[in-house]
Amino acid sequence: MGFEGVNIAGRRFLVTGGAGFIGSNVCEGILRLGGFVRVLDDLSTGKRGNVELFSGRSDYEFILGDVKDIEVCKKACEGMDFVLHQAAWGSVPRSLEMPVFYCANNILGMVNMLEAARRSGIKRFVYASSSSVYGDEPTLPKAEGREGNLLSPYALTKRAAEEWAKQYTRHYGLPTYGLRYFNVFGPRQDPNGAYAAVIPKFIKQLMAGERPTINGDGRQSRDFTYIDNVVEANLKACLAPESAAGEAYNIAYGGREYLIDIYHCICAALGTDIEPLYGPDRAGDIKHSNADISKAREKLGYSPEWDFERGINKAIGWYKENL
Numbered sequence: 001m002g003f004e005g006v007n008i009a010g011r012r013f014l015v016t017g018g019a020g021f022i023g024s025n026v027c028e029g030i031l032r033l034g035g036f037v038r039v040l041d042d043l044s045t046g047k048r049g050n051v052e053l054f055s056g057r058s059d060y061e062f063i064l065g066d067v068k069d070i071e072v073c074k075k076a077c078e079g080m081d082f083v084l085h086q087a088a089w090g091s092v093p094r095s096l097e098m099p100v101f102y103c104a105n106n107i108l109g110m111v112n113m114l115e116a117a118r119r120s121g122i123k124r125f126v127y128a129s130s131s132s133v134y135g136d137e138p139t140l141p142k143a144e145g146r147e148g149n150l151l152s153p154y155a156l157t158k159r160a161a162e163e164w165a166k167q168y169t170r171h172y173g174l175p176t177y178g179l180r181y182f183n184v185f186g187p188r189q190d191p192n193g194a195y196a197a198v199i200p201k202f203i204k205q206l207m208a209g210e211r212p213t214i215n216g217d218g219r220q221s222r223d224f225t226y227i228d229n230v231v232e233a234n235l236k237a238c239l240a241p242e243s244a245a246g247e248a249y250n251i252a253y254g255g256r257e258y259l260i261d262i263y264h265c266i267c268a269a270l271g272t273d274i275e276p277l278y279g280p281d282r283a284g285d286i287k288h289s290n291a292d293i294s295k296a297r298e299k300l301g302y303s304p305e306w307d308f309e310r311g312i313n314k315a316i317g318w319y320k321e322n323l
């Protein structure tokens, strides 16, 4: 269960986007289990502060660079066993404002990393996809193989990443594993800015005594996934059989939380009863999303042990100490 028992001691990992929320937690997990970490990050949305706790260690390196530059990607892959490609820009609304940048950053960045990985003989290429690839498909829970029409440029970049990865597995024998994350939350997720995710944003605003705005009626639901489950998925995918390559997997807890309930849960944990404001629905958003995680359980041995309640309490504890 979880990732604590995963045997990766002495293995060498390149984590792109390692200075971001998910990447820095993945780095922490690898280092805790005795692996070597090299981060490649351009610090565009990530922060040096997220990786400060590793600096000075002999089993950790940081490269400041852009995955849009293939020479940087090739250099970063040298001597590595595994690539965990997290570098990309998130946020559906931001992608609607700057589609050309998303195409360059998320798609070219992905293809550059695939190319660099295959030339370096990387053993496993694991990459961040997203639940957004399900688009407008209404069937719940969401299952791999049943995707609808895409609803944003961001979702398109993730669908494209999956298709490119398949080509690299098919034609060049690079074992690729796509991880479709569902609304990840936990320590170090950025609560600031117009495109912040809802959980850290609510926690920060409520801690400051402000009134958060809920987009829509609050009855939308998501499979909110605690970060340690995502770390587990990344590490288990590195040890998955080659027969599981060339595919994408739902990575979630498999639960269903309503936004308004989450809001009240955070209020209760913080001891406040501030009422929310309500705003319009966001473009590109769907009403409900939760995951069938049986494929990842079966093929990757993924066995998430952090349910929403345990995760949110851990996350709130972290924000209380660090904000």
Ligand SMILES: NC(=O)c1ccc[n+]([C@@H]2O[C@H](COP(=O)([O-])OP(=O)(O)OC[C@H]3O[C@@H](n4cnc5c(N)ncnc54)[C@H](O)[C@@H]3O)[C@@H](O)[C@H]2O)c1
Binding pocket: 016, 017, 018, 019, 020, 021, 022, 023, 040, 041, 042, 043, 044, 045, 046, 047, 065, 066, 067, 068, 085, 086, 087, 088, 089, 090, 105, 109, 128, 129, 130, 131, 180, 181, 182, 183, 184, 185
């Ligand atoms: N957070 C979620 O709920 C969620 C859900 C689905 C998918 N994802 C995906 O997971 C990955 C990590 O997301 P996150 O939430 O940690 O976001 P984040 O913004 O905290 O981290 C992304 C990191 O990638 C870096 N980066 C971006 N473009 C880069 C480039 N061109 N070159 C080098 N580095 C670059 C950023 O500086 C940042 O450190 C992304 O691919 C994202 O699309 C996240």
